[in-house]
Each structure stands twice: as structure tokens, then as C-alpha cells.
Amino acid sequence: MELRRIRYFVAVAEELHFGRAAERLEMAQPPLSRQIAQLESVLNVKLFDRSRAQIRLTPAGEVLLERARQILDQLDSTFREVTRIGQGSAxxxxxxxxxxxxxxxxxxxxxxxxxxxxxxxxxxxxxxxxxxxxxxxxxxxxxxxxxxxxxxxxxxxxxxxxEPLVLAIPDNSALNAQSSVALRDLVDETFILYPRRPRPSFADHVLGVLSEEGVAPRETIFAQDYQTAISLVSVGVGISIVPESVSTTQRPGVFYKSYEGHNPGTxxxxxxxxxxxxxxxxxxxxxxxxxxxxxx
Missing domain, CATH: 3.40.190.10 (Periplasmic binding protein-like II)
Incomplete structure (x- = not known):
């Protein structure tokens, strides 16, 4: 059964007048009448009672109208959804x-x-x-x-x-009282690096920055991610070097501070x-x- 015949049927069923339905569908009345007759032939059922001055739906036609509206609504919804997905809007x-x-x-x-x-x-x-x-x-x-x-x-x-790199320092560190901090003066600090794996990683980038300043950390502790690294800083385990954007979200127990020395950023x-x-x-x-x- 062709979809257009369903649409033709719905138009006639809603208008209950072939002339008005044809005008709504922007087609001539004779072809519309033939399409409805062919639909009734395919279904082997009368959809309209034409014995009176105004046509009426038969019980079979009333059921088809209800189902046809649901089918057309679902199709229209599906077409809109497919179009939106195709355009990247859904x-x-x-x-x-x-x-x-x-x-x-x-x-x-x-x-x-x-x-x-x-x-x-x-x-x-x-x-x-x-x-x-x-x-x-x-x-x-x-x-x-x-x-x-x-x-x-x-x-x-x-x-x-x-963005540049900055230091993440525990809030009880003496480094916070200094007006400026140079990387070369941090040789005795414990550095918290991340991630632990895989390597090479951001941790190796930080080690390279320290190496440029001749700093070989006294001790390094590896965390799996930056959240864990900041948590360790907050409880005073050591200091870390992080992207400046990390400092936009304050964490209790952590101060962020720029430093003097090699800063290639990230x-x-x-x-x-x-x-x-x-x-x-x-x-x-x-x-x-x-x-x-x-x-x-």
C-alpha cells in the first residue's frame, strides 16, 4: 500500500468532501476519487458511505483514520528526528x-x-x-x-x-611567605608528579622543566592523575607544577604561585x-x- 494513498484517505476522511480534500491536497478531484477507490479495492472494504448527500466514514474507515493518523504522526516525527541527526542537531x-x-x-x-x-x-x-x-x-x-x-x-x-605553568604549594609551606620563588631553589622539595603511567607524560614534561634549571628533586611521588596530586599537596606531602588553569578552582589547603625560571607552559x-x-x-x-x- 502506497503511503500517499494513506495521506489522500486522511484528507478525505477529515474533510468528508472530495472537492475540499482535492483542494487541500492541491490536486484534481477525479484522480483523488480513483486513488480512494483503489485503496478500498486493495483493502477489499468500503471506507466511505456515499449513499447520502454528505459522505460518511464506515466503521472500517473510522478505524483506519485513527491508525493512519498515528502512522503519519510517527513518520513525521521520525523524519524530523532523522533530519536533525543528519544536521548534527540531535x-x-x-x-x-x-x-x-x-x-x-x-x-x-x-x-x-x-x-x-x-x-x-x-x-x-x-x-x-x-x-x-x-x-x-x-x-x-x-x-x-x-x-x-x-x-x-x-x-x-x-x-x-x-598557558603557563604554576606551583601548587601546601598552605602551610614557608614558600607562600616569599615574594618570589625560583625553581632552582626548590631542589630540597618533594615534587608530586602525574600521571604515574603511561610514560612519557606530563610528569616527564615537568621533569624536563626542572632539568633546564638544574634541579634534580630530592624526592618524587607519582600520582595517577592531577586530582590525586592536588589532594596530596593539600595535606602537605609536597609541591606540584600544574597548568595555570587548575588554579581557577580553589582547593582548601593549596596555594598557587607563579615562579621564576624556565616556563615553556603547556x-x-x-x-x-x-x-x-x-x-x-x-x-x-x-x-x-x-x-x-x-x-x-
Missing amino acids: GRLRIAFVGSASHGVLPTIIKSYRSHYPDVDLALSAMNNAELERALIQREIDIAVARPSLKGDEFRTVELHR GLSAHTRRDNAKPHVLNFFKIVETYTRKPR
Whole structure:
């Protein structure tokens, strides 16, 4: 049974007049009458009682009208949903990010994306760089936000932000009373580094910064992620070097302080597979590119 015949039937059933139904459908009346007759022939049932001056629905026609309206409503809803998904206005987008990206620019970008595409389901998760790379290659996620970046020709990469490094210091440390702190003077401090694995990682970046200043830490403690590292700082286990954006969220027991010495900073970048042309991904990168073009 052709869908258009169902639409023709609904128009006649609602108008109870072939002329008005034909005008509503923007077609001539004779072809409409033939379509309804063919529908009745296919179903082997009379849908309209034509024995009176005004046509009426038969009991079979009343049932078909109720069901046909439901079918057409579901189809219209399905078509709208499919169109929205195809345009990236609905559906699901999977974003994973390094833990420290939860501060700074990424929340702003995600908030902007949500405001533009409120019906897209965002699946957010935290991973380290090695997990991000594996998940992106295996298509378990659509977008990876890494620090500083992932390597690979199969990835499209956009740098989101660069920022300096700062010290995270326990609030009872004598370093807080100093007007300035030089890296070279921290040789006797215990440094809390992260992540513990995999390596090389941000921990090695920090060790390289210290090495540039001739600092070999007296003791190093490795935490699995930056949240654990900050927790250890807060209870006085040692100090840490973190991206400046981490300092935007205050943590009891922790002071953040700039330092004198080598400071190459650190970056944050967004990645997707080059062969991922999902509208959701393309729309996300449009938001990213709008953000990165703005002067800050």
C-alpha cells in the first residue's frame, strides 16, 4: 500500500468532501476519487458511505483514520528526528578529555556547544593520553582533548589553548611567605608528579622543566592523575607544577604561585579522526574554531 494513498484517505476522511480534500491536497478531484477507490479495492472494504448527500466514514474507515493518523504522526516525527541527526542537531557526541582539561577553556567550549545543540546527548569521560589515543583509533569516542596533544597523521588536531605553568604549594609551606620563588631553589622539595603511567607524560614534561634549571628533586611521588596530586599537596606531602588553569578552582589547603625560571607552559588540543565526518563532530569543531579565533 502506497503511503500517499494513506495521506489522500486522511484528507478525505477529515474533510468528508472530495472537492475540499482535492483542494487541500492541491490536486484534481477525479484522480483523488480513483486513488480512494483503489485503496478500498486493495483493502477489499468500503471506507466511505456515499449513499447520502454528505459522505460518511464506515466503521472500517473510522478505524483506519485513527491508525493512519498515528502512522503519519510517527513518520513525521521520525523524519524530523532523522533530519536533525543528519544536521548534527540531535543524536550523541562522545568526548573524552584529560582530567586537568576540566578547568579552563574546555568547560566554556562544551557550554557553548550545549547552547547551540541542546538536543545532542553529550557523553563525557576522563582519560589519560594513552587511553584517548586508543579510544579515538578504535572509534570508541568522537573527540579527544589531550595535553598537550596526540601524535598521528590520522588525527585532525586543533590547539585550544596555551598557558603557563604554576606551583601548587601546601598552605602551610614557608614558600607562600616569599615574594618570589625560583625553581632552582626548590631542589630540597618533594615534587608530586602525574600521571604515574603511561610514560612519557606530563610528569616527564615537568621533569624536563626542572632539568633546564638544574634541579634534580630530592624526592618524587607519582600520582595517577592531577586530582590525586592536588589532594596530596593539600595535606602537605609536597609541591606540584600544574597548568595555570587548575588554579581557577580553589582547593582548601593549596596555594598557587607563579615562579621564576624556565616556563615553556603547556597546551591543550582537540582531536578527531580525519575520516570522522559526523555532523556532530564538524559542528563541535566549528564551535572550537570560533572560540580559538576570539582574542582572549
